[in-house]
Amino acid sequence: MTPDDIVGRLESGMTLGIGGWGSRRKPMALVRALLRSDVTDLTVVSYGGPDVGLLAAAGRIRTLVTAFTTLDSIPLEPHFRAARERGAFELVELDEAMFMQGLTAGAQRLPFLPIRAGLGSDVLRVNPNLRTVTSPYEDGEELVAVPALRMDAALVHLNRADRFGNGQYLGPDPYFDDLFCEAADTAYVSCERLVDSAELTAHAAPQTMLVSRHSVTGVTETPGGAHFTSCVPDYGRDEPFQKAYATAAADPDAWAAFRTRFLPAAGTEQDYQLAVRTWHKEQR
Amino acid sequence: MTRPTPATATTTATRAEYCVIACAEAWRDDGEILASPMGTVPSIAARLAKLTFSPELLLTDGEALLIGDVPAVGAASAVTEGWLPYRKHLTMVMGGKRHVMMGASQLDRFGNQNISCIGDWSRPRRQLLGVRGAPVNTLNNPVSYWVPRHSPRVFVEKVDMISGVGYDSAAAAGPSATRFHDLRRVVSDLGVFDFETPDHAMRLVSLHPGVTLDHIREATGFPLSVPDIDIPYTREPTPEELRLIRDVVDPQGLRDREVRHP
Numbered sequence: 001m002t003p004d005d006i007v008g009r010l011e012s013g014m015t016l017g018i019g020g021w022g023s024r025r026k027p028m029a030l031v032r033a034l035l036r037s038d039v040t041d042l043t044v045v046s047y048g049g050p051d052v053g054l055l056a057a058a059g060r061i062r063t064l065v066t067a068f069t070t071l072d073s074i075p076l077e078p079h080f081r082a083a084r085e086r087g088a089f090e091l092v093e094l095d096e097a098m099f100m101q102g103l104t105a106g107a108q109r110l111p112f113l114p115i116r117a118g119l120g121s122d123v124l125r126v127n128p129n130l131r132t133v134t135s136p137y138e139d140g141e142e143l144v145a146v147p148a149l150r151m152d153a154a155l156v157h158l159n160r161a162d163r164f165g166n167g168q169y170l171g172p173d174p175y176f177d178d179l180f181c182e183a184a185d186t187a188y189v190s191c192e193r194l195v196d197s198a199e200l201t202a203h204a205a206p207q208t209m210l211v212s213r214h215s216v217t218g219v220t221e222t223p224g225g226a227h228f229t230s231c232v233p234d235y236g237r238d239e240p241f242q243k244a245y246a247t248a249a250a251d252p253d254a255w256a257a258f259r260t261r262f263l264p265a266a267g268t269e270q271d272y273q274l275a276v277r278t279w280h281k282e283q284r
Numbered sequence: 285m286t287r288p289t290p291a292t293a294t295t296t297a298t299r300a301e302y303c304v305i306a307c308a309e310a311w312r313d314d315g316e317i318l319a320s321p322m323g324t325v326p327s328i329a330a331r332l333a334k335l336t337f338s339p340e341l342l343l344t345d346g347e348a349l350l351i352g353d354v355p356a357v358g359a360a361s362a363v364t365e366g367w368l369p370y371r372k373h374l375t376m377v378m379g380g381k382r383h384v385m386m387g388a389s390q391l392d393r394f395g396n397q398n399i400s401c402i403g404d405w406s407r408p409r410r411q412l413l414g415v416r417g418a419p420v421n422t423l424n425n426p427v428s429y430w431v432p433r434h435s436p437r438v439f440v441e442k443v444d445m446i447s448g449v450g451y452d453s454a455a456a457a458g459p460s461a462t463r464f465h466d467l468r469r470v471v472s473d474l475g476v477f478d479f480e481t482p483d484h485a486m487r488l489v490s491l492h493p494g495v496t497l498d499h500i501r502e503a504t505g506f507p508l509s510v511p512d513i514d515i516p517y518t519r520e521p522t523p524e525e526l527r528l529i530r531d532v533v534d535p536q537g538l539r540d541r542e543v544r545h546p
C-alpha cells in the first residue's frame with residue numbers, strides 16, 4: 001500500500017489514533033497523506049506532537065483526546081496552542097497515565113480501567129463525563145474509571161516491518177504503538193524499511209517485535225516517514241527543520257509559504273522528502 | 285581553555301548553586317527510588333545528590349534508560365542499569381518508587397500546580413503543555429516543585445487549571461486521593477518552602493543568601509506562612525559539592541542560564 005491508499009480507507013468523522021509520543025516516531029508520512037486528502041471532522045487520540053499541530057492547523061480535528069501536545073525540544077506546539085486559543089476543537093484532556101489505562105481498556109475490550117490519577121485535579125472538572133468507581137473489595141476505595149479509548153483506525157510508524165504487518169521498533173522506547181493498534185478496529189503501519197520476515201530477527205532480539213500482523217490492517221514503506229520527528233536509531237529529530245516549522249507556524253504568512261513549499265495539495269511524500277533535502281542544502 | 289581556579293580558592297557560591305543545593309536536599313534520605321528532575325537545576329541537583337548523600341538514587345537519561353553512571357548534564361551516559369520506557373515509567377509512578385521535581389506555571393499556597401493553560405480552560409488565554417503526568421504524579425509518588433523565577437504570576441492565589449493536586453484538593457477528593465499524596469518542598473530562585481503547617485499552607489523554610497523576607501513576600505501572590513523565628517539561610521555547599529557542581533555535573537554552566545542572579 002501507499003500512504004495515499006491507506007488514507008483512502010479513512011473516512012471523515014472517524015476516531016483516529018496516532019502513535020509515537022510528542023515529537024518522536026510519529027507517522028508523519030501518513031499525516032501528510034491525510035493533509036492531502038479531504039478527510040476531516042476527526043476525533044484524534046494522541047500523545048500529541050506535530051501530528052496534532054498539523055491536523056489542527058488544517059482544521060481537520062473536531063475533538064482531540066490528549067494529555068499534552070509538544071515538540072519536546074520546543075516545549076509548546078504553536079499550531080496546537082493557536083487552535084486551542086481560538087477554540088478550534090473540543091478537547092478531552094486526560095493525564096498521561098489515564099490515557100494509558102484508556103488505551104489498555106480499549107485493547108482488552110473493557111469498558112474502563114480504574115486509576116487513582118484524576119482525583120482532586122481539574123481533569124474531572126473539565127471532563128464532566130468521567131465517572132468514578134468504588135472498589136468492590138474491603139478497601140472500598142473510590143477511583144477514576146477511565147473509559148476505553150476505542151478507535152476506528154490507528155496510524156503508527158516503526159523502524160521495520162514485513163509485508164504481513166509484523167512491525168519492529170529498534171529504538172529504546174516502544175511508546176504505546178502496540179496498544180494503539182490493538183485498541184483500533186483497523187491499524188496501519190508505516191515503516192522505514194519493509195523487509196523479509198526472516199530479516200526482522202536476524203540482527204535484533206525478538207522482543208523488538210512490537211506489533212503483530214493480527215492487529216495490523218495494512219503496511220507501507222516510507223523511508224524518512226517520521227520526519228521531522230525522531231525515529232531512533234534510523235535518525236534523530238531534524239532539529240533545524242523542526243525549528244523552521246515552529247517559526248513558520250507562529251506567523252500566518254510564513255506558514256502559507258511553508259505549506260506551499262513543503263506540503264502542497266498536489267505533492268507526494270517523495271516531493272516532501274526532496275523539498276526537505278533541498279532546504280537542508282540551502283542552509284549550509 | 286583556561287580551567288577555573290580550584291574550588292578551594294573560590295568558596296562563594298552563586299544563587300544558581302544555592303538552588304542546586306536546595307533541590308538536591310529534596311532527595312536526601314529517599315533511598316532506592318527514581319529521582320525525576322524536570323529542568324536544568326533539578327537535573328544537576330539529582331546528580332549531585334547521587335554523587336554525595338543519596339548514592340542509592342536511580343537516574344534516567346531523560347529518555348528510556350536508567351543510567352548506572354553520573355555523567356555531566358547534557359553528556360552521554362556510558363553505563364545502562366535498566367530500561368524505563370514511558371509505559372514502565374508510568375507504572376513506576378503509580379507504584380510510588382519515584383520522587384519527581386516538576387515545574388509549575390502557576391502554584392498556589394496549598395500546592396495546586398498548573399502546567400495546562402492560563403485563563404479559562406474552555407478558551408484559554410494561553411495554552412501551555414496540557415496536564416501531562418501531573419495528576420498521576422501528585423496522587424502516587426512524592427512530588428516537589430522547582431520555580432526558576434519566583435513571581436506573583438507563578439505564586440498565585442488560585443491556579444487556573446489544577447494539574448498537580450494540592451493538599452486542599454486532595455483532602456476534598458477523599459481518602460483515595462490523600463492515601464499516597466505527599467508534596468515535599470518547593471524550591472525557587474529566592475528560597476525554599478514546605479507545607480508543614482496545620483492546614484498544609486505553603487511555609488517559608490529558608491532564604492537563599494542575598495534574599496530578604498520582604499522580597500519574597502512581594503514576589504508571592506498569596507500571604508505566605510512564615511514561622512515566628514529567625515528564618516535561616518539555605519545551607520552553604522561544601523567545597524566538595526561546589527567542585528562536583530562546577531567541574532563534574534555542570535562544567536558548561538547551564539545552571540546560570542536558568543537562574544539569572546549573581
